[in-house]
Amino acid sequence: MAIIEIEQPKAEEQHSEPVRVRGLPFFPHFLLREVVVMCLIGGSLLLLASYYPAGLLSPADPFTTPTPIYPEWYFLYVFGFLKFWTFDLGPIPAKIIGVTVPMVLWYGLLILVPFIDRNPSADIRNRKIAVALGVIALLGILFFTYYGIVHGE
Amino acid sequence: MPEQLEVSMTIYDKIYKWLDDRFKLRELLPSIVKHPAPEYAVSNPLYCLGGTAFLCFLILVITGIFLAMYYKPTPDEAYKSVQNIMTAVPMGSLVRSTHHWAANTMIAAVMLHMIRIYFMGAYKKPRELNWVVGIFLLLTVTTFGFSGYLLPWDQLSFWATKIGTGIAGSLPVIGGYISLLLMGGNDIGADTLTRFFAIHVLILPIAIATLLGLHFIMVRIQGISGRL
Numbered sequence: 608m609a610i611i612e613i614e615q616p617k618a619e620e621q622h623s624e625p626v627r628v629r630g631l632p633f634f635p636h637f638l639l640r641e642v643v644v645m646c647l648i649g650g651s652l653l654l655l656a657s658y659y660p661a662g663l664l665s666p667a668d669p670f671t672t673p674t675p676i677y678p679e680w681y682f683l684y685v686f687g688f689l690k691f692w693t694f695d696l697g698p699i700p701a702k703i704i705g706v707t708v709p710m711v712l713w714y715g716l717l718i719l720v721p722f723i724d725r726n727p728s729a730d731i732r733n734r735k736i737a738v739a740l741g742v743i744a745l746l747g748i749l750f751f752t753y754y755g756i757v758h759g760e
Numbered sequence: 761m762p763e764q765l766e767v768s769m770t771i772y773d774k775i776y777k778w779l780d781d782r783f784k785l786r787e788l789l790p791s792i793v794k795h796p797a798p799e800y801a802v803s804n805p806l807y808c809l810g811g812t813a814f815l816c817f818l819i820l821v822i823t824g825i826f827l828a829m830y831y832k833p834t835p836d837e838a839y840k841s842v843q844n845i846m847t848a849v850p851m852g853s854l855v856r857s858t859h860h861w862a863a864n865t866m867i868a869a870v871m872l873h874m875i876r877i878y879f880m881g882a883y884k885k886p887r888e889l890n891w892v893v894g895i896f897l898l899l900t901v902t903t904f905g906f907s908g909y910l911l912p913w914d915q916l917s918f919w920a921t922k923i924g925t926g927i928a929g930s931l932p933v934i935g936g937y938i939s940l941l942l943m944g945g946n947d948i949g950a951d952t953l954t955r956f957f958a959i960h961v962l963i964l965p966i967a968i969a970t971l972l973g974l975h976f977i978m979v980r981i982q983g984i985s986g987r988l
């Protein structure tokens with residue numbers, strides 16, 4: 608028979624909490640607030656759903672292309688970039704750049720963000736470069752989204 | 761326990777005691793129940809965005825299960841089954857539209873959540889890996905949207921998917937495989953629809969459940985970043 612000993616925290620250890628956090632205890636205060644916010648969001652979704660029901664066009668027809676067609680709004684920037692980039696770079700055809708940059712390169716860059724930005728400060732005043740790059744990226748996404756809308760097929 | 765104490769216990773006390781005797785709630789619960797939500801996070805609505813995305817996810821699971829009970833993933837039946845949901849099934853229109861709005865809201869919330877993480881520098885040590893998991897969540901969520909878009913099999917679904925698979929298919933090296941894998945052939949047809957359905961209701965839900973599990977465990981272990 609095996610006996611397992613589990614160390615119980617000593618009484619004095621329980622009292623000397625090293626970091627004191629000001630805040631709401633999860634139950635009931637925080638949970639109550641969460642439930643209220645959840646009801647508000649859920650209610651808004653129900654309202655939206657009843658006033659603006661999901662659409663349904665005519666059945667899919669592989670032989671008639673409707674115009675204009677757009678992808679979902681969160682893919683518009685990919686679509687927009689593809690329309691925007693029309694020039695070959697040396698041996699690389701424009702289309703390859705048009706699809707690779709917004710999908711592979713962009714996501715690769717996003718994954719690497721914490722490893723590229725080695726600045727330990729989280730204070731926005733000490734992160735001028737990161738903030739500037741972030742704003743440029745946001746404006747870029749917005750611009751290509753707009754471009755995608757204007758140049759829909 | 762003395763007799764009179766037992767009598768004065770409410771039904772909740774009794775249930776609690778019954779469970780406590782078996783699962784040591786006394787030791788387990790305080791760490792959950794008393795765990796403080798830090799003030800800087802409670803007082804700033806920007807910290808709500810992750811939770812909003814998660815709430816949308818829960819709503820999507822529930823409404824999605826109901827839709828799956830009426831939806832038929834074949835080219836002949838898909839459109840008719842969605843039409844049936846919209847016109848004949850009780851509350852069908854509300855359930856489908858809520859699924860639609862929750863999906864779009866979730867994607868918006870995830871993007872804004874990510875923007876908050878970026879500008880607050882919340883991805884910095886020790887949270888690098890949670891950012892990486894987050895990017896995979898972003899990919900999963902947008903793929904959810906992409907695969908769901910085809911399912912109603914109307915003109916918009918069909919042609920938007922045509923553009924989407926076309927773009928994915930022209931990626932160098934892997935593009936051909938991706939488009940074959942997605943479409944199950946050279947064009948969008950019955951195979952594509954069943955594949956997108958399987959991706960939407962089986963593969964992606966498993967993927968997102970795993971990623972969300974990792975994401976939340978890491979948040980719990982590392983705490984919410986903020987001014988100390």
Ligand code: HEM
Pocket residue numbers: 806807808809810811813814817870873874877882883887890891892893894895897898901972975979983984985986
């Ligand atoms: C399905 C999508 C997602 C859900 C449901 C989700 C949920 C959450 C929640 C509830 C938190 C706690 C703090 C807060 O809400 O702000 C959190 C924290 C965090 N999330 Fe997400 N998230 C998602 C996607 C993402 C994405 C796309 C990223 C970034 C690429 C990300 C990165 C992070 C990081 C780094 C933290 C820790 C932040 C901190 O400690 O301040 N998450 N997430």
